[in-house]
Amino acid sequence: MEPxxxxxxxxxxxxxxxxxxGLDLTVERGEVFGFLGPNGAGKSTTLRxxxxxxxxxxxxxxxxxxxxxxxxxxxLRKVGAMIxxxxxxxxxxxxxxxxIFYNTGANCTVRQIDEALDTVGLLKRANDxxxxxxxxxxxxxxxxxxxxxxxxxVLLDEPTNGLDPQGMKEVRDLIISLSRDRxxxxxxxxxxxHEVEQICTRIAVVNKGRVIETGSVSDLLKRSETYDVHxxxxxxxxxxxxxxxxxxxDATLDGMFKVKLASGTPAxxxxxxxxxxxxxxxxxxxxxxxEELYLRLMDEQC
Amino acid sequence: xxxxxxxxxxxMYRKPRTYLGYGCCLFINICVMLGLRYGHMEQxxxxxxxxxxFGLVGSPVNAxxxxxxxxxSTIGSMIMLMGxxxxxxxxxxxxxxxxxxxxxxxxVLVRPVNRASFFTAKFISxxxxxxxxxxxxxxxxxxxxxxxxxxxxxxxxxxxxxPVLAWYPESAALWRLGLSCLLIWAGATTVGMVALxxxxxxxxxxxxxxxxxxxxxxxxxxxxxxWFKPISPYLFSTHLYIGQKAxxxxxxxxxxxxxxRCLGVYSLGLFLVALAIFxxxxxxx
Numbered sequence: 138m139e140p141x142x143x144x145x146x147x148x149x150x151x152x153x154x155x156x157x158x159g160l161d162l163t164v165e166r167g168e169v170f171g172f173l174g175p176n177g178a179g180k181s182t183t184l185r186x187x188x189x190x191x192x193x194x195x196x197x198x199x200x201x202x203x204x205x206x207x208x209x210x211x212x213l214r215k216v217g218a219m220i221x222x223x224x225x226x227x228x229x230x231x232x233x234x235x236x237i238f239y240n241t242g243a244n245c246t247v248r249q250i251d252e253a254l255d256t257v258g259l260l261k262r263a264n265d266x267x268x269x270x271x272x273x274x275x276x277x278x279x280x281x282x283x284x285x286x287x288x289x290x291v292l293l294d295e296p297t298n299g300l301d302p303q304g305m306k307e308v309r310d311l312i313i314s315l316s317r318d319r320x321x322x323x324x325x326x327x328x329x330x331h332e333v334e335q336i337c338t339r340i341a342v343v344n345k346g347r348v349i350e351t352g353s354v355s356d357l358l359k360r361s362e363t364y365d366v367h368x369x370x371x372x373x374x375x376x377x378x379x380x381x382x383x384x385x386x387d388a389t390l391d392g393m394f395k396v397k398l399a400s401g402t403p404a405x406x407x408x409x410x411x412x413x414x415x416x417x418x419x420x421x422x423x424x425x426x427x428e429e430l431y432l433r434l435m436d437e438q439c
Numbered sequence: 440x441x442x443x444x445x446x447x448x449x450x451m452y453r454k455p456r457t458y459l460g461y462g463c464c465l466f467i468n469i470c471v472m473l474g475l476r477y478g479h480m481e482q483x484x485x486x487x488x489x490x491x492x493f494g495l496v497g498s499p500v501n502a503x504x505x506x507x508x509x510x511x512s513t514i515g516s517m518i519m520l521m522g523x524x525x526x527x528x529x530x531x532x533x534x535x536x537x538x539x540x541x542x543x544x545x546x547v548l549v550r551p552v553n554r555a556s557f558f559t560a561k562f563i564s565x566x567x568x569x570x571x572x573x574x575x576x577x578x579x580x581x582x583x584x585x586x587x588x589x590x591x592x593x594x595x596x597x598x599x600x601x602p603v604l605a606w607y608p609e610s611a612a613l614w615r616l617g618l619s620c621l622l623i624w625a626g627a628t629t630v631g632m633v634a635l636x637x638x639x640x641x642x643x644x645x646x647x648x649x650x651x652x653x654x655x656x657x658x659x660x661x662x663x664x665x666w667f668k669p670i671s672p673y674l675f676s677t678h679l680y681i682g683q684k685a686x687x688x689x690x691x692x693x694x695x696x697x698x699x700r701c702l703g704v705y706s707l708g709l710f711l712v713a714l715a716i717f718x719x720x721x722x723x724x
Contacts, residue, residue, distance in 0.1 A: 185721075185722070185723075188548070188549040189548065189549075190545060190548055190549065190721070190722040190723075191721040191722065191723070192719065192721060209551065209552075209553070209554070210551040210552070210553055211551070212551075213549070213550065213551040214551045216549075216551075218549040220545055220546075220549055221542075221545070222542070223546065224541055224542025224543045224545060224546050225543065225546065226450060226453075226541075226543060227541075228453050228454060229450075229453060237446050237449070237450070238546055238547060238550060239550065240442065240446070241442075241443060241446060241547055241550055241552050241557070243550070243551060279546075282546070292549075
């Protein structure tokens, strides 16, 4: 099946600054895709190229098989997007803003607008001017604009920015339910790693304009899984572990080894140690968090 | 496209600054009315006719005369050079740069919007706004004049280059005032296009206003220097007073067409350049 988002060799140079450097990326239908990276990694520039705000210097990006820059309208027909903090006409009401912004490029009914406002909990304030909205309410209005008219792909840049913890949870739940109930594809750029871990099915980590890691969240975390091994005598245990193909010791602490297994299973590790006469008193799997994985990747880049 | 134009006009008229120009026009008209009623301002028109040796007995002041004062007289020239362009630039400079500054351009362009039609809608909205200002100026002058002085024929004194003393019956006065508004519109549109181009380029509405005003004044100064006389017909500022020619007898159609051609070429050229810039523009704000 054709990917919903396909970027190939995507490059953007601003004079001397190479913001995005030959980025390749695909997002399949129904995925909730997390886009991670430090400040200045090229996330925003990539997102802006994805919606045609910025013209790529080289390479191309397609949405639904359409080139975003050359076939802008066709490519974005089934897309809802909120890029960075949402900006609205402050002198107009929330409802008028949605009506004008949405209908500038497509058609929607008053009912669809009200549905979107209701979904984000802004229906009661729909007729108030946006200048009276809090940052969180503007953020919700941005999400409402992104989901009007049943889009098939939603691009969200820091969607929980400015929201209180309750609002953040609501937005997370909303994204999960949209993806589950409407089979919506979501592309989410966020700094909040635990948020991405909870919502996303697949992620890409970017740094210096390049994708440095990509894969499903569970696979990536599994790959980062370590085992705390308590074994005696510790010197012999360390030597035995180093001798096992695919095993490595990440850290040692008071006779406890943090072991990473690139191949093989923990049962094989246990058997190997026991066969060599080493007493294994504990073998505890430690699943890494996305934050640990992210920080490790960043460390590797330094 | 029609819907986009409607949205642009809706947004435009929800901003208080859009009404500054109308407010200024009204203020000018009230001042002119007071001047005519209490200060014998009508003599300015005859004083402007250098070398004339006639005196004015009675009063030519009526609604038509008041409307002519703000469109075809020397006061009208001042308004054409400093008033209308300024207010058109406030709106046309803002129409684009304001959206960039507030980030709303980003919100619009992530929708499936054709950049060319979006920009053209903004251009047409600017042109329509530029049309309403001289019309409002002329119509409110006429209405105020009607209330305070009644109506009748029009006494007009031509321009500095073509000093004449003409008297037009009421019907002729009205269509000449209408023609004058149309011609002023052409000039206001051209100045608006300068602001629109700079607005799209600089992303700054104040910069667009300042730069467009600077271009206008620079061209006016260049046009006034005799050494630059050969290029003067090609400067749009030369044709900003084209509306005054509607009150000459006979109407110099050749000069009017030549002026309109120059203003049209400038407007179209500026629009096309601004459109080309906008279509390739990276939206970073």
